[in-house]
Amino acid sequence: MPDTPRSSHCLEIRRNKIRNKIKDMLSIKNLQARIEEKQILKGINLDIKAGEVHAIMGPNGSGKSTLASVLAGRSEYEVTGGSVEFLGKDLLELSPEERAGEGIFLAFQYPVEIPGLSTTNFIKTAVNEVRKYRGQEPYDAVQFLKLMREKMAMVEINQSLLSRSLNEGFSGGEKKRNEIFQMAMLEPKLAILDETDSGLDIDAIRIVANGVNKLRSKDNAVLVVTHYQRLLDYIVPDFVHVLYNGRIVKSGTKELALELEERGYDFIKNEVGQEA
Amino acid sequence: MKSEEVYQPEVQEVDESMSAINDTVNSEYKYGFVTEIEADEAPKGLNEDIIRFISAKKNEPSWMLEWRLKAFRQWQKMEEPHWANLHYPKINYQDIIYYSAPKQKTKPKSLDEIDPELRRTFEKLGISLDEQKRLSGVAVDAVIDSVSIATTFKEQLAEKGIIFCSMTEAIQNHPDLVREYLSSVVPVTDNYFAALNSAVFTDGSFVYIPKGVRCPMELSTYFRINAENTGQFERTLIIADEGAYVSYLEGCTAPMRDENQLHAAVVELVALDNAEIKYSTVQNWYPGDKEGNGGIYNFVTKRGICRGVRSKISWTQVETGSAITWKYPSVILKGDHSIGEFYSVAVTNNYQQADTGTKMQHLGKNTRSRIVSKGISAGFSQNSYRGLVHVGKNANGARNFSQCDSLLLGDKCGAHTFPYIEVKNNTAVVEHEATTSKIGEDQIFYCNQRGIDTETAVALIINGFAKEVMNQLPMEFAVEAQKLLAISLEGSVG
Numbered sequence: 154m155p156d157t158p159r160s161s162h163c164l165e166i167r168r169n170k171i172r173n174k175i176k177d178m179l180s181i182k183n184l185q186a187r188i189e190e191k192q193i194l195k196g197i198n199l200d201i202k203a204g205e206v207h208a209i210m211g212p213n214g215s216g217k218s219t220l221a222s223v224l225a226g227r228s229e230y231e232v233t234g235g236s237v238e239f240l241g242k243d244l245l246e247l248s249p250e251e252r253a254g255e256g257i258f259l260a261f262q263y264p265v266e267i268p269g270l271s272t273t274n275f276i277k278t279a280v281n282e283v284r285k286y287r288g289q290e291p292y293d294a295v296q297f298l299k300l301m302r303e304k305m306a307m308v309e310i311n312q313s314l315l316s317r318s319l320n321e322g323f324s325g326g327e328k329k330r331n332e333i334f335q336m337a338m339l340e341p342k343l344a345i346l347d348e349t350d351s352g353l354d355i356d357a358i359r360i361v362a363n364g365v366n367k368l369r370s371k372d373n374a375v376l377v378v379t380h381y382q383r384l385l386d387y388i389v390p391d392f393v394h395v396l397y398n399g400r401i402v403k404s405g406t407k408e409l410a411l412e413l414e415e416r417g418y419d420f421i422k423n424e425v426g427q428e429a
Numbered sequence: 430m431k432s433e434e435v436y437q438p439e440v441q442e443v444d445e446s447m448s449a450i451n452d453t454v455n456s457e458y459k460y461g462f463v464t465e466i467e468a469d470e471a472p473k474g475l476n477e478d479i480i481r482f483i484s485a486k487k488n489e490p491s492w493m494l495e496w497r498l499k500a501f502r503q504w505q506k507m508e509e510p511h512w513a514n515l516h517y518p519k520i521n522y523q524d525i526i527y528y529s530a531p532k533q534k535t536k537p538k539s540l541d542e543i544d545p546e547l548r549r550t551f552e553k554l555g556i557s558l559d560e561q562k563r564l565s566g567v568a569v570d571a572v573i574d575s576v577s578i579a580t581t582f583k584e585q586l587a588e589k590g591i592i593f594c595s596m597t598e599a600i601q602n603h604p605d606l607v608r609e610y611l612s613s614v615v616p617v618t619d620n621y622f623a624a625l626n627s628a629v630f631t632d633g634s635f636v637y638i639p640k641g642v643r644c645p646m647e648l649s650t651y652f653r654i655n656a657e658n659t660g661q662f663e664r665t666l667i668i669a670d671e672g673a674y675v676s677y678l679e680g681c682t683a684p685m686r687d688e689n690q691l692h693a694a695v696v697e698l699v700a701l702d703n704a705e706i707k708y709s710t711v712q713n714w715y716p717g718d719k720e721g722n723g724g725i726y727n728f729v730t731k732r733g734i735c736r737g738v739r740s741k742i743s744w745t746q747v748e749t750g751s752a753i754t755w756k757y758p759s760v761i762l763k764g765d766h767s768i769g770e771f772y773s774v775a776v777t778n779n780y781q782q783a784d785t786g787t788k789m790q791h792l793g794k795n796t797r798s799r800i801v802s803k804g805i806s807a808g809f810s811q812n813s814y815r816g817l818v819h820v821g822k823n824a825n826g827a828r829n830f831s832q833c834d835s836l837l838l839g840d841k842c843g844a845h846t847f848p849y850i851e852v853k854n855n856t857a858v859v860e861h862e863a864t865t866s867k868i869g870e871d872q873i874f875y876c877n878q879r880g881i882d883t884e885t886a887v888a889l890i891i892n893g894f895a896k897e898v899m900n901q902l903p904m905e906f907a908v909e910a911q912k913l914l915a916i917s918l919e920g921s922v923g
Contacts (some may be wrong), residue, residue, distance in 0.1 A: 270890065
């Protein structure tokens, strides 16, 4: 079928119909949060369904990383209003480790280093703690090794990195690849990638994005937080939202990301300015 | 990908230790019980009559009594040292019972005749005195209060000519060895606490490994303070003759009591030509309660001498207990090409204070020493590393490497480093590195986000920090030590 504007329009209507039937995995309503006395999120509304990839874009200081941190449960941020429902549960009531158990994964912008703790041991502890939360038996060494081999191949990471201390002395690319490997191992329902592309060259971005794409399925969702459009060339989003001054001011499809790339964030600022 | 071949067994280890941590992380000091057993005690206080009483109780030869009395007279002229970064009320040396022995109806001739109550005490501590039950190949000398109550595997060891017995027995049965080596490393007047120990020591372990013998099992002594108001003063002497090897472990616990109890031990190690002694300690004396009441005052002198060429002495310590720790396991590197090592993890929580470190005295040529000290402080505690590296004028080619790392949990505790370096030979190379870090909220949150709760996260971070030292411990001790770290720091974060 030729890709005429009309047919594309039909497709979108049909897709929205289907979408409305599926229950939301994550439902954020009027979420507000501050750090110390500074109000950062001023009323975020966002619904994400299983199988979808959403991108949150926005200029520096717009609240992108705050949103990621609040969803993961970082205690420095105080939620001052709104609600977040994740798979039918009140997410804001859960501790960070319970959220992880429920299937939330945050790929950190700045993964921390823990000297002396091997990456493998760290991941094994994490995997088994999450399994325990879900009422599953912990993996023994053999089962864990099998899973690890499988996922290592998937995200192209090698053993030597995993036997080193967690993130210690890793390059920027190695740290991000390690984040994606952990994501593969933990098999989350919702993966939040916080500026995973920052500080990476184009080859590293491609490798990381490939890893994420292999992990995409109809059962999980991905929330990509990024400043630049280029990551979205590789992880193609279903929806793009622009965050500005603590609110989502514009939503659209992947074309919106291209428009932002072309015109810069100023046009958003101007639009919002005009509205205000 | 060649991952399969290089996969490390570490995962298995952590598996065990992690489940162990989970088991124990919510328990408090679990060795705080008291065994109800009648004791044979000396009256409180210290004078020459008490020393005669102790010596008579142990049926000692006159030379031993004279040696003790000499030490006592010296001690009376000495002053308690106060240079360490420790603060505690004055110790009343007349308010201590210097001899307390569990009353046993008849002296047990074999392990089967030990009072069942004592046997149960050690079972409860995880130390089986039943040889059949011990599969791990560790021989144990069990010391309760002032006396050794049992030593296992003595016969098997004797077949190789190895002597492993209580100090009391050694004085009776091997007087020549005792006279030759006792106080040859730590002179009676070395320091206040060593002099006190020399005057009143009541028991301890004695080890002699003959020429060319590699000790086939780990030797260990388990020290237990039980009686109230008593001090424990044990004396350990280990001699590795030419080409011999021994690995020795020391463990200790005490009941929870409101008053402070004094522990002042002396350990001496002698390594002759090409001999090696590996001495490991997991120190878990009662540390006092959360408000800083009670706990053991641990004033210990540990020193080894590498007397022969190419000999080696290695100290490994995991210090988690005691209200006060004053301890500097040292090595005198006399033999050419000899090696001294000191690996330490010292944990302080609540109101504990530790001033610990080492002395490496390079006297021989091409001697080497290595110091790895890891201090972990939490609560309101103070943790100090104090170390001396001395290179004598004849110690050509001496090398030392020291690394002192401190980790802080919270902002009310303190970590201090006092490295002293004296070099009198310009061919020596001495290196010192030191770091101080804090467990970050970032690290904890990162672990939390991966599904790991805060207690487990702290245990992972601590064990990572202490890994270089833990790796030096014999396997079964390492697991025990990891558990201890987790318990000691329980509730200190988050």
